Amino acid sequence: MDSTQKISHLALDIGGTLIKLVYFSANGDYSEESRNGCSVVHGKLCFAKFETRKIDDCLEFIRFNILHHSGVQHPNGAAHDKLYVKATGGGAFKFADLFKEKLGILFDKEDEMHSLVGGVNFLLKTVPREAFTYLDGQKEFVEIDHNDLYPYLLVNIGSGVSMIKVDGDGKYERISGTSLGGGTFLGLGKLLTKCKSFDELLELSHHGNNRVIDMLVGDIYGGTDYSKIGLSSTAIASSFGKAISDGKELEDYQPEDVARSLLRMISNNIGQIAYLNALRFGLKRIFFGGFFIRGLEYTMDTISVAVHFW
Amino acid sequence: MVWYIIPKATGGGAFKFADLFKEKLGILFDKEDEMCSLVGGVNFLLKTVPREAFTYLDGQKKFVEIDHNDLYPYLLVNIGSGVSMIKVDGDGKYERISGTSLGGGTFLGLGKLLTKCKSFDELLELSHHGNNRVIDMLVGDIYGGTDYSKIGLSSTAIASSFGKAISDGKELEDYQPEDVARSLLRMISNNIGQIAYLNALRFGLKRIFFGGFFIRGLEYTMDTISVAVHFWSRGEAKAMFLRHEGFLGALGAFTSYNDQSLNDLKPHHHTVQRAILNCSGHNLRHIPVTSNLNESETIECSINLV
Secondary structure (H helix, E strand, O other), X not given: OOOOOOEEEEEEEEOOXXXXXXXXXXXXXXXXXXXXXXXXXXXXXXXXXXXXXXXXXXXXXXXXXXXXXXXXXXXXXXXXXXXXXXXEOOHHHHOHXXXXXXXXXXXXXXXXXXXXXXXXXXXXXXXXXXXXXXXXXXXXXXXXXXXHOOOEEEEXXXXXXXXXXXXXXXXXXXXXXXXXXXXXXXXXXXXXXXXXXXXXXHHHHHOOOHHHOOEEHHHHHOOOOEHHHOEOOOOXXXXXXXXXXXXXXXXXXXXXXXXXXXXXXXXXHHHHHHHHHHHHOXXXXXXXXXXXXXXXXXXXXXXXXXXXXX | OOOOEOOEEOOOXXXXXXXXXXXXXXXXXXXXXXXXXXXXXXXXXXXXOOOOEEEEEOOEEEEOOOOHHHOOOXXXXXXXXXXXXXXXXXXXXXXXXXXXXXXXXXXXHHHHHHOOOOOHHXXXXXXXXXXXXXXXXXXXXXXXXXXXXXHOEOOOOEEEOOHHHHOOOOOHHHOOHHHHHHHHHHHHHHHHXXXXXXXXXXXXXXXXEEEOOOOXXXXXXXXXXXXXXXXXXXXXXXXXXXXXXXXXXXXXXXHHHHHOOOOOOOOOOEEXXXXXXXXXXXXXXXXXXXXXXXXXXXXXXXXXXX
């Protein structure tokens, strides 16, 4: 990091699996006077993430890049001005003492749902080319009309999933959720394959074929569709259903196929529950957040299809 | 002249195995639609057999008296390998409105891969002794022991199924299969309950009947599903279970013989009248499906042969 850049503002979202950091990095020491007498500092909003189970990495990052450069000494017992930092997510409670002890940072706690909604609204209103659709292999940025932003459904896919109906600035309600989220995908994925990380699992899934392990309508109906109820022969009747009768052990399956079926199962399920909740409240737009998707086309495609199909 | 026995057959196998039955047994399948049979089966049971449907709340099993004039509409959730959700508006009036691929097949398939179980009943038995908190990430785990009461989530609510497997540093072998089975059962049951409720809500349906061989009288499953439905609906919707849960399709096909036109010359043509359910007492016994004769589940009836 450029030593002339100071990091003066920082916020954390400490979740079940990941710690998300947003910090403002100023361009050098230059600051200009604005018309009303405030000084305006130009810079960048930067983003970083760490695994919650490796929280020391995050502490180290903050200590070196933020506290060190802004001239705040690590107390080591010495008294100093309290440094308040905005923090949200469950970890704002769970790790408050740890941050105070190790970095002398006091958490100014913000509600998790409130922060999520504030974040989406900020991005949609301020950042062009933030939201995009993914259909038929095509990514298309969506132009957001600020006067026609509400209401919408925010589906945040973290370790677990929260579904929040947003009616205005600061007007929202968590209407639903599901415990089959990113944590389930990674947790089951780790148990079923020898993967060590989320990205590794996603990479594996890229090369997999879900038809090996999923029971399709065609498998039950002997190759034909069940067109009477709109199910093609390739529609999945039962995720992981073939593992019952194959006579195979876990070791006999390709981890790519397992990862693919798992990803399809979780993505499709989230898409369906999201759709059912959007339908419930007449919401036409569903924004998907969280670090589950990571630009993976298969995931975006599965979710988009699930929402459109249902 | 060759005489063929022509029984009713439903489900996907009525298509897939038609040739096999003809070849091996000389049987020709008279195919009935799967959804039609399921609905026919439930309607037959609810109208003809007393003490068929029951609720399970707070550890209590309670039979439901069905008012034949107030039977429709209802939601039928059939949990087989996969799940079908059917809105039933009358005799023969139904529509498959939804489903999910996370069904009994998923539970058994994932269960077999994650434990060394060889059968569904073995997996259910294992789950009996498990503790889901070992492997599920709870709200309290994320929030450091507290509730997230602002949004109505207690510290013991599951935030992420199997979420602890991420950071525990354990391998599959390090987990107790009982705990894995328990978390799996909870995950599948809760998910089905939620999707069932959301669909019931969509169509204003207050009664949800659960069929299929997934439940098998297991209290934990019935409790999970009932809680999911009752919690999300604030008591508006009722989850109900059926004594002959897994035989809906077969019963529906069996009782569809009386729909035949009299011009069809088919042997074994019959109608079913006057049925009484033999109950072997009031306690809910877990009867393994491996036993082929369920004496306590027989239905006394008479059939008219045409």
